[in-house]
Amino acid sequence: MSRNQLFPIFLKIDKIRTLLVGGGAVGLEKLEALLKNNPEAWVKLVATDISDEIKEIAKSKENIELVERPFKPQDLEGDIQLLILATDIRETNKEIYQLAKQKGILTNVADTPDLCDFYLGSTVTKGDLKVGISTNGKSPTFAKRFREVLEEILPEETDSLIQNLHGIRNKLNVGFAEKVKILNERTKELVSSRGSEK
Ligand SMILES: C[C@@]1(CC(=O)O)C2=NC(=C\c3[nH]c(c(CCC(=O)O)c3CC(=O)O)Cc3[nH]c(c(CC(=O)O)c3CCC(=O)O)/C=C3\N/C(=C\2)[C@@H](CCC(=O)O)[C@]3(C)CC(=O)O)/[C@H]1CCC(=O)O
Ligand SMILES: NC(=O)c1ccc[n+]([C@@H]2O[C@H](COP(=O)([O-])OP(=O)(O)OC[C@H]3O[C@@H](n4cnc5c(N)ncnc54)[C@H](O)[C@@H]3O)[C@@H](O)[C@H]2O)c1
Incomplete structure (x- = not known):
């Protein structure tokens, strides 16, 4: 049996700057995951094309900055500390990952576990309690279902x-x-x- 060796930390994503590259279906999913945990999360999203759904979400939020153009290496400059890559071009994700590595920026590449410094997890929140779930990348579907089970069984009190x-x-x-x-x-x-x- 393999053993999950990921180290869980709970980040204050309203205090650090996250760069999200890609503004399609997966970009939207990751943006929603960030905002679900903290509506005040600071996110800069760069993508050649940004979906209408993402634009709608960002419209009313000062903490979400949208930049509609292809990624430039300068996007990693400044105060970016966390990076999520969700473009549909594997080679682009890999190139950006390597640039980020040189800068020490922690990176998640959406469909490429090998290029992830960290994984996103499923989370259950009841007020101040948060439970994070990871299957070590083995089954995100299990993580999602287990979240649903915990959401149901954790008492409101x-x-x-x-x-x-x-x-x-x-x-x-x-x-x-x-x-x-x-x-x-x-x-x-x-x-x-x-x-x-x-
Ligand atoms: C938890 C959650 C957080 C989030 O993303 O917010 C999350 N994936 C979620 C859902 C989900 N993702 C996928 C499906 C379709 C079913 C399937 O394919 O299995 C579903 C289920 C659905 O949507 O129903 C597709 C998929 N995902 C990955 C691969 C690549 C691979 O495994 O090689 C592929 C194939 C892509 C393809 O074939 O193209 C990889 C990763 N997905 C992770 C996280 C990381 C491991 C987490 C863990 O250890 O469990 C990891 C390693 C990296 C990362 O992305 O961070 C979120 C549930 C949130 C919730 O609802 O609670
Ligand atoms: N891990 C997961 O949960 C998961 C699930 C499904 C798919 N994926 C993978 O994620 C990737 C993205 O999927 P999608 O459905 O969002 O695709 P999509 O076509 O909807 O979106 C791709 C986005 O990347 C942008 N993009 C492309 N090149 C760019 C560049 N050089 N600079 C900036 N932006 C650029 C596009 O403008 C677009 O916004 C796919 O490779 C897919 O296989 C991952």
């Missing part, structure tokens, strides 16, 4: 539980070790059926 614990955490005027002990005690019943100590 999950977020109020987190808010309550946040309140308790802020009010505890004790040392770090004592705080950890109290918070673990208060949340024991969440895992008690499994007999866990933590």
